[in-house]
Amino acid sequence: MNRIAVQMLTGDSVKYTGLIFGIAFATLLMTQQISIFVGIMGRTASQVADFRDSDLWVMDNRTRFIDEAPVIPDSDLQRIRGVTGVEWAVPLHNSQVAARLPDGNYRALILLGLDDATLVGAPEKMVAGMQGDLRQPDAVIIDKAGYEYMWPGQPFELGKELEINDHRARLVGICEASQPFTTLPILYTRFSTALSFNQQKRSAMNFVLAKAATGVPVEEVCRRISAETGLLALSNRDFFWKTISYFLSSTGIPVNFGITIMLGFIVGAAITGQTFYLFTIENLKQFGALKAMGVTNGGILRMIMLQALIVGLIGYGIGIGLTAAFFRATSNITHLAGLYMNPWAAGGVAVAVLLIILATSVLASLKVLFLEPAMVFRG
Amino acid sequence: MGTNIFSGTAGAIDTAWHPPGSGPAPAVSVRDVTKSFVSGDSRTVALDGVTVDVMPGEMTLLVGPSGCGKTTLISIIAGLLNPTAGEVEVLGQRLDRMSGSQLVRFRARQIGFVFQQYNLLPALTAAENVSIPLILLGTPRRIALQRSNELLAAMGLADRIHARPNQLSGGQQQRVAIARALVHSPRLLVCDEPTAALDANSGQTVLQLLARVAVQPDRAVIVVTHDNRIFRYGQRIITMNDGRIESVSGLQVTNSLR
Numbered sequence: 001m002n003r004i005a006v007q008m009l010t011g012d013s014v015k016y017t018g019l020i021f022g023i024a025f026a027t028l029l030m031t032q033q034i035s036i037f038v039g040i041m042g043r044t045a046s047q048v049a050d051f052r053d054s055d056l057w058v059m060d061n062r063t064r065f066i067d068e069a070p071v072i073p074d075s076d077l078q079r080i081r082g083v084t085g086v087e088w089a090v091p092l093h094n095s096q097v098a099a100r101l102p103d104g105n106y107r108a109l110i111l112l113g114l115d116d117a118t119l120v121g122a123p124e125k126m127v128a129g130m131q132g133d134l135r136q137p138d139a140v141i142i143d144k145a146g147y148e149y150m151w152p153g154q155p156f157e158l159g160k161e162l163e164i165n166d167h168r169a170r171l172v173g174i175c176e177a178s179q180p181f182t183t184l185p186i187l188y189t190r191f192s193t194a195l196s197f198n199q200q201k202r203s204a205m206n207f208v209l210a211k212a213a214t215g216v217p218v219e220e221v222c223r224r225i226s227a228e229t230g231l232l233a234l235s236n237r238d239f240f241w242k243t244i245s246y247f248l249s250s251t252g253i254p255v256n257f258g259i260t261i262m263l264g265f266i267v268g269a270a271i272t273g274q275t276f277y278l279f280t281i282e283n284l285k286q287f288g289a290l291k292a293m294g295v296t297n298g299g300i301l302r303m304i305m306l307q308a309l310i311v312g313l314i315g316y317g318i319g320i321g322l323t324a325a326f327f328r329a330t331s332n333i334t335h336l337a338g339l340y341m342n343p344w345a346a347g348g349v350a351v352a353v354l355l356i357i358l359a360t361s362v363l364a365s366l367k368v369l370f371l372e373p374a375m376v377f378r379g
Numbered sequence: 380m381g382t383n384i385f386s387g388t389a390g391a392i393d394t395a396w397h398p399p400g401s402g403p404a405p406a407v408s409v410r411d412v413t414k415s416f417v418s419g420d421s422r423t424v425a426l427d428g429v430t431v432d433v434m435p436g437e438m439t440l441l442v443g444p445s446g447c448g449k450t451t452l453i454s455i456i457a458g459l460l461n462p463t464a465g466e467v468e469v470l471g472q473r474l475d476r477m478s479g480s481q482l483v484r485f486r487a488r489q490i491g492f493v494f495q496q497y498n499l500l501p502a503l504t505a506a507e508n509v510s511i512p513l514i515l516l517g518t519p520r521r522i523a524l525q526r527s528n529e530l531l532a533a534m535g536l537a538d539r540i541h542a543r544p545n546q547l548s549g550g551q552q553q554r555v556a557i558a559r560a561l562v563h564s565p566r567l568l569v570c571d572e573p574t575a576a577l578d579a580n581s582g583q584t585v586l587q588l589l590a591r592v593a594v595q596p597d598r599a600v601i602v603v604t605h606d607n608r609i610f611r612y613g614q615r616i617i618t619m620n621d622g623r624i625e626s627v628s629g630l631q632v633t634n635s636l637r
Contacts, residue, residue: 001514004503011502011543289498292459294487294515296480374454377494377571377603 001295005303008283009310018275019311020318026268026356027319027349030261032326034345037257045243046178047094047110047186048236051121054209055218057239058089058225061232065246066239067110067182069094069206072231079229080208085221089210090115091203093194096184099150100163107150109187110180111164113194113204120209123188128156129173134190141173146185164197181247265352273360276311280304280364287368288375297369304368308361316353320346404471405432406567406599407456412465414451425451426462427622435566438590438600438612443619449603450571452619456601457490457569458482470566487515491560493570493589497552499544505531505555506540512563523562530558534588550581554588561593568593570602574609586612 010016042049047066048057058080060070080089093113098106114121114134122131127144134141140162147156162169169189177186189197195204210233212221218235225233234242248254280287287300295303323341330336414426426448433439433456441449454460455467458474467474470489477485491512499508509527514520531540534554544552553573560568573589574582586609593600594614602613610616618625 003520004500004507004511004514007502007507008500009502011500285496285498286500289492289494290511292457292486292492293512294483296483372459374450374459377450377454377459 001299001303002306005306006310008286008303009279009307012279015275015279016311019272019279020315022268022271022275023312023315023353023356024318024322025271026264027316027353028322028326029264029268030349030352031320031323031341031345033257033260033264034348035323035327035342036339037254037261038342038345039339040181040253041244041247043179044181044247045240046180047112048240048243050123050178051092051209051236052124053120053211054090054236055212056210056222056225056233056235058208058210058229058231058233059206061230063232064250065243066094067096071203072205072208074203074205076229076231077205077208080210080225080231083221083225083228085213085216085224087211087213088118089208090118090120091191091205092121092207092209093191093198093204094206095194095198095204097164097187097197099169099187101150102161108184109146109164110182110184111187111189111194111197113189113191115209116190116192119190121188123173123175123177125176127174127176129158129171131173133172134188136170136172138168138170138193139172139189140169140193141175141188142171143175143177143186145177145179145183146187147174149183149185165199167197167199169193169197265356268353269356269359272311272315272356273363276308276357276360277364277367280368284368284371285375288371291368291371292374300368301365304361304365308357308364312353312357316350319349319353403435406435406470407431407433407601408466408468409452409456410466410468412452412455412462412467414448414455414460415463424622426455429465429619429622429624431617431624431627433599433601434615435599436594436596437614438594438602440610440613440616441601441603441619442605442607442610442616443625445605447619448622449619453569453571453601453603457492457567458486487512488563489566491563491565491568493553493556493560493568493573495572495575497544497549497556497576499552499555499559501544504541504543505536505547505551505558508544508555509558509562511559512565516563527558527562530562531555534558534592548581549577550584553577553581553585557585557589557593566598568598568600570600572603572605574604574606579608582606582609 045066060072063069077089077091080086093111095111097109097111099109100106112121119131119134122134123141123143129141133139142150151160156174158171158173160171169187175188180186198204210221212218222233222235225231291300327339327341330339409429409431412426412429413424415422415424429452441453443449451460455462456469458469461475472485474482506524506527509531510520510523513523513526528540531537534557536551536554539547539551544555547555570589574585577585589600589602590612614629616628
């Protein structure tokens with residue numbers, strides 16, 4: 001009877017297409033939105049993730065996320081270095097500045113000031129120039145997306161100059177970096193240069209990056225630093241999630257994406273549910289005739305489940321294919337780079353689609369299962 | 380072909396009309412059957428102590444005005460409805476003693492159905508529709524289709540085996556439905572107003588076909604009808620009124636109709 005079930009399903013091409021469209025649309029909408037949501041949430045903490053040399057971050061206790069860290073005194077750096085279990089500790093400056101371009105336009109930038117001596121946190125992948133060039137006077141390295149934002153359509157060219165708070169900044173390198181949440185260009189420079197860009201005479205240290213000594217758990221080092229300095233010390237992982245948690249709890253992003261994802265689910269379920277239900281109702285006489293002829297309720301249920309499964313599999317496949325095509329097509333767009341189809345999203349949506357088709361087929365089956373086969377004799 | 384494709388277990392069964400008690404055992408024996416439907420506070424009696432036999436080798440017509448209980452009676456005979464009271468024996472089997480699954484298997488193997496609205500699956504070809512009962516009984520698809528093709532050819536639809544129901548006329552669809560009802564050689568054929576949706580000519584053709592191919596020595600055929608133009612095809616006419624059997628009239632078998 002499986003073959004008959006498939007023929008019944010595909011026989012009405014309009015409804016069959018409608019069913020598949022419903023599932024495909026729901027899959028596309030949910031997978032795409034969840035993937036973008038996950039990607040954007042990842043971007044909120046992308047700068048934390050990009051610092052791979054160190055094990056932990058030390059910051060003011062009031063810090064909620066990476067872009068909102070109050071300055072801490074220089075003396076804290078020495079106190080941190082003195083904590084047992086700290087291999088090394090270096091300062092990090094993080095701020096937003098406005099840069100003036102030669103054509104008079106201004107652009108907002110994220111300024112990262114790295115330790116002058118070690119350059120801990122310098123970008124790993126260079127597109128042009130070298131990390132060590134940061135040691136030159138007024139040297140800055142910009143991320144690739146930032147370069148394309150600042151100088152759109154221009155080939156990568158070093159030596160370009162910017163003006164930050166009346167100080168000259170000279171481009172010595174272009175690097176790969178994870179896109180930040182704000183999509184602002186990221187400018188790497190030395191800590192001392194960042195200080196002069198910000199016209200600060202005193203400390204501009206927002207963070208201290210530290211490495212745990214070999215054999216000492218990072219969490220233990222964090223606990224010791226917090227106990228001895230009163231500062232907040234978090235492992236890379238914990239700070240990553242603290243930043244994401246802030247955006248999740250303090251912004252409307254999750255709610256907005258959640259609404260879209262829910263709408264995708266509801267619309268997909270509604271289209272599929274309604275179409276499949278109508279499809280079954282329209283075939284009620286035929287199902288009744290089959291029951292009269294000796295098809296058991298189990299047989300009918302299997303037929304309907306098979307039809308739902310086929311629709312679900314094909315619709316889901318098309319939806320996932322469209323999602324993959326979307327991210328593929330947008331991968332070369334600078335501001336969308338780094339957003340990809342999240343496998344967990346695809347898996348989660350598979351479960352959602354399964355729920356939709358299960359609910360739909362059960363709903364449709366109820367009508368058939370409780371159908372009195374004698375109804376086939378009633379005109 | 381050496382075998383009769385319209386009959387599964389054809390044997391030397393007496394086909395002549397016998398007065399009750401003197402001939403072969405009835406294919407269907409209905410004894411004092413009552414069926415009532417309850418809806419809210421109201422109770423409708425559809426069948427009121429019906430007793431009737433249907434003999435093998437005959438086409439029995441069940442006639443009477445709308446609402447007299449004809450459809451309820453054939454639904455009970457076909458095992459699609461349970462009586463409120465009374466006994467029903469079909470082909471020697473007491474239906475009330477069968478479990479639900481036994482009843483389903485019994486219907487699949489022993490009963491063929493012809494519906495007023497044909498109830499063909501629109502996505503399937505004529506041959507595929509006809510093959511359904513055989514597939515339900517586990518016959519391999521290829522063999523089921525081959526047998527369906529033969530049967531359709533015998534019913535004058537050799538050139539329509541690949542047509543879908545919407546490509547067939549009403550008369551052709553009903554012929555396909557009859558082929559579907561007969562393909563697994565059931566011993567009881569239940570037809571509900573088989574000519575009601577057809578014009579006069581098509582109705583005559585379908586009834587002639589039923590009389591020619593469905594009535595077999597070991598098969599009982601029950602036809603519910605309003606259509607008095609087809610009364611001449613029946614060997615026995617059971618007239619119902621108000622949930623009761625009003626009369627049973629037997630007609631001499633006319634072989635020319637077979």
